[in-house]
Amino acid sequence: MRILQVTPCYIPAYRYGGPVKSVHELSRTLVKKGVDVTVFTTNANGPTNLNVPTDSELLLDGVKVHYFPVQKPRSYFFSLSLSKALKRQIRTFDIVHINWLYVHPTMAAARECFRQGVPYLLAPRGMLDSNAIAMKGSLKKRLYLNLIEREHLTRAERVHFTSDGERNGAISVKWQVQPVIVSNGLDFEQLDQPHDSTLFYKRFPEVAGKKLALCLGRLNYIKGLDLMAKAWPSVVQAVPESHLVLVGPDENGYSKKIRRWLYEGGVGDSVTLTGLLLGEEKNAALKAADVFVASSHLESFGMAIVEAMAFRKAVVVTDRVNISFYIKKAKAGLVVPCDASKLSEAIISLMKNPQERVAMGERGLRLVREKYTWDRAAEEMLQVYRTVLANGNQP
CATH class of the missing domain: 3.40.50.2000 (Glycogen Phosphorylase B;)
Incomplete structure (x- = not known):
């Protein structure tokens, strides 16, 4: 053929x-x-x-x-x-x-x-x-x-x-x-290889010792980063050691808006924008994360979310993510509406509950291995x- x-x-x-x-x-x-x-x-x-x-x-x-x-x-x-x-x-x-x-x-x-x-x-x-x-x-x-x-x-x-x-x-x-x-x-032959978060900490030392919320994808409106910027001050207030990591290429200068919103919210020092990371650098970021967040206004599938679950990460996604039904059904993460307060509540909940993060991570890995x-x-x-x-x- x-x-x-x-x-x-x-x-x-x-x-x-x-x-x-x-x-x-x-x-x-x-x-x-x-x-x-x-x-x-x-x-x-x-x-x-x-x-x-x-x-x-x-x-x-x-x-x-x-x-x-x-x-x-x-x-x-x-x-x-x-x-x-x-x-x-x-x-x-x-x-x-x-x-x-x-x-x-x-x-x-x-x-x-x-x-x-x-x-x-x-x-x-x-x-x-x-x-x-x-x-x-x-x-x-x-x-x-x-x-x-x-x-x-x-x-x-x-x-x-x-x-x-x-x-x-x-x-x-x-x-x-x-x-x-x-x-x-996903290709589990690649993902099953050992990955080391040390590479990420060495390149971005400001994240060491922090509780990391990771967003992975292009920096644009569709990814819901306006919601993330509104939600983040509440997260930092509740969990002061929280640090937001945005991994992905800038699109049409949108990163400037994100930085401005975060500084206006008084949390500009608790964010790292890494730019595009590939290969082991991206894997190291996923390994280092405590919670993965997809605050998307729209997401036809969500490859980054599936990758995060394969790394045993608890995920927070909006109900505009088209695989959110399966995430909720598998209890692999929290699904919220496109609302900043609901988003912050979900992130705070997982940041404060490491046992639940681990349990969700295991269920997420099982979901990915069975379906994706x-x-x-x-x-x-x-x-x-x-x-x-x-x-x-x-x-």
């Missing part, structure tokens, strides 16, 4: 968040199962380009990756050479798995699949969330969704969601699409591919 993954950005462009890594992890796990996987993507990396060849194929963990030059407008991930390659090569693949919405590679791939009769799946990666569209969707984006993406979605053999919550909250539930739910996962592994996700996705190829539009 030959699969083509089309995505606007790819590793190591981690600044774009979880989907960059999850597309690669799914692809490399499919390769382990004997699937021939190729990726068409761009060399975009925010305002700069990745240092990768754009005129030859790279082999990353067995995945054949073609990076094409990104052009203006960069936010649209426009790439004429990617379009031309799709036109030439798309019929050499059995099925195409398209990722993201509102970007040129998605439009180019979906239209070429339709023209040449190649079946495709479309994974919106949280971009169909009705709350997200209501919250930040410009008129231009709404028009694009209805005039262009709607056609791509209804023509897709399956629309790939990563959680029940993502599917149920998607605006496409009103349309005639065929949804399929295949979650993201890449081996399981790849097997489920492989079955979806087989069903599509064997039965066309039959669910």
Whole structure:
């Protein structure tokens, strides 16, 4: 079976968040199962380009990756050479798995699949969330969704969601699409290796001896860091040794707002913004944390939350996190509304109760091992591919 993954950005462009890594992890796990996987993507990396060849194929963990030059407008991930390659090569693949919405590679791939009769799946990666569209969707984006993406979605053999919550909250539930739910996962071969928090303490000595609340993700409004900034003064008042650690790349200067809010709340000295951490540095931060917090206004899946549970961390998440149902059911953490006072109460509760943190951490690890592994996700996705190829539009 030959699969083509089309995505606007790819590793190591981690600044774009979880989907960059999850597309690669799914692809490399499919390769382990004997699937021939190729990726068409761009060399975009925010305002700069990745240092990768754009005129030859790279082999990353067995995945054949073609990076094409990104052009203006960069936010649209426009790439004429990617379009031309799709036109030439798309019929050499059995099925195409398209990722993201509102970007040129998605439009180019979906239209070429339709023209040449190649079946495709479309994974919106949280971009169909009705709350997200209501919250930040410009008129231009709404028009694009209805005039262009709607056609791509209804023509897709399956629309790939990563959680029940993502599917149920998607605006496409009103349309005639065929949804399929295949979650993201983790690679326990990597996570089961020993990790040492000392690396984190050495780089950020101000956190030593503190009770750490860790947030991991891009620094933007969607991650609910406005709520976190409002909640944090109450946490510090109740547990003075508390320290907030924000791990992730800044987005559009949002970190300046966060710092201002925290200083206005009198707790500016009890926060560390680390920037983007990868590999063992990120693992060390997770190891050091006492509580993991996802104060998100929206979260289609929440890879960082799953990673935290794999590190046996008790989590506090909002009910806008689409896997919050499973976290609550497993008693792996506390689920709160998007309310600063409720958020602070939950964090304080766990900061003051180490035994409960340990118990929740163990339950979280069990949840992740049972439900969120890449081996399981790849097997489920492989079955979806087989069903599509064997039965066309039959669910």
